[in-house]
Amino acid sequence: GTIVMSGFGSVTSEPNGGVDGFLFFVGLLADGSPDTSFGSGGVFLPRSGMGDPSFALAPDGGLIAPGSISAGISQRTPTVFRIRPNGGVESGFGACGRAVPALSLGFSGGASDVVLQPDGNIVLLILGFKQGALARVIGGINDVSAEPDGDGDGVPDACDVCPTVADTAQLNTDFDAWGDACDPCTGLFERRPVKAKFRLSKKGAPAGDEALLL
Numbered sequence: 001g002t003i004v005m006s007g008f009g010s011v012t013s014e015p016n017g018g019v020d021g022f023l024f025f026v027g028l029l030a031d032g033s034p035d036t037s038f039g040s041g042g043v044f045l046p047r048s049g050m051g052d053p054s055f056a057l058a059p060d061g062g063l064i065a066p067g068s069i070s071a072g073i074s075q076r077t078p079t080v081f082r083i084r085p086n087g088g089v090e091s092g093f094g095a096c097g098r099a100v101p102a103l104s105l106g107f108s109g110g111a112s113d114v115v116l117q118p119d120g121n122i123v124l125l126i127l128g129f130k131q132g133a134l135a136r137v138i139g140g141i142n143d144v145s146a147e148p149d150g151d152g153d154g155v156p157d158a159c160d161v162c163p164t165v166a167d168t169a170q171l172n173t174d175f176d177a178w179g180d181a182c183d184p185c186t187g188l189f190e191r192r193p194v195k196a197k198f199r200l201s202k203k204g205a206p207a208g209d210e211a212l213l214l
Contacts, residue, residue: 002035002085003028006055006065023067025055027087039087040169040180046081046089046098056116061085064139066111066124069098078103078111078126080137088168089155092141096159101126101135111135 005026024045027038034042046067055065063083068076079100082093089097101111101124109128116122120139126132147156153166161172161179171180 002038003030004038004055004063006063023065023081025063025065025083025087037086040171043171044083044087044169045171045173046083054113056114056122058082058116058139062090064114064116064122066114068110069100075108076110078109078124078128078135080111080114080122080124082139082141086168089159089170090141091155091159092144093139094137099137101137103133103135 005028007024007026009022009024022045024043025039027035027042027044029035036042038044046065055063058064062085063081065081065083067079067081069079070076077100079098080094081098082090083097084090091097093099099122103126109126109131111124111126113125114122116139122137122139124135124137126135144156147158149156149160150163151160151166153160153168155168155170157163161167161170161177162182165179165181167179167181172178172183173180
């Protein structure tokens with residue numbers, strides 16, 4: 001069978017120097033070589049996902065991984081991802097393979113651990129700034145076979161990062177609006193604009209001199 005490892009990486013965006021994080025999964029054969037039937041060339045990256053490198057194994061061989069998605073600058077929304085045994089998106093789970101637990105408005109943080117219960121539902125350990133929570137998410141998978149799927153890759157158009165190009169792995173290494181299969185700029189990471197606020201105030205100075213403190 002396939003050996004699956006998960007991890008968390010980051011890349012520095014230029015020119016603002018911000019850090020973009022990403023959760024990834026790697027499939028290996030018994031001899032340590034990449035299992036090219038898993039994801040894309042042995043690698044799967046959840047769309048716009050950050051997380052802790054831990055996961056639970058579903059009865060069907062799929063993966064259930066805790067994490068978070070961006071909710072604005074310095075804000076994260078706890079999320080759980082469900083991944084097919086072959087490293088593809090489980091589109092019938094939640095919204096396009098990911099589900100967000102119901103938490104109080106304004107909660108920012110990430111799911112750091114996951115437990116699959118006997119009834120198939122999912123319990124998440126969620127940690128935020130000076131706060132924590134346990135949340136339960138319905139673990140069922142909906143039948144999406146009747147939904148529009150223009151390229152016939154098993155991923156509905158509403159969830160497909162390349163709706164006109166068959167791409168079961170849905171790899172999107174720069175986390176923009178387009179998957180690698182149809183993106184001409186896969187080597188570029190998305191740069192998020194940063195809003196800066198400045199305050200000008202007059203600084204005391206000897207008579208005859210003026211200075212501004214930024």
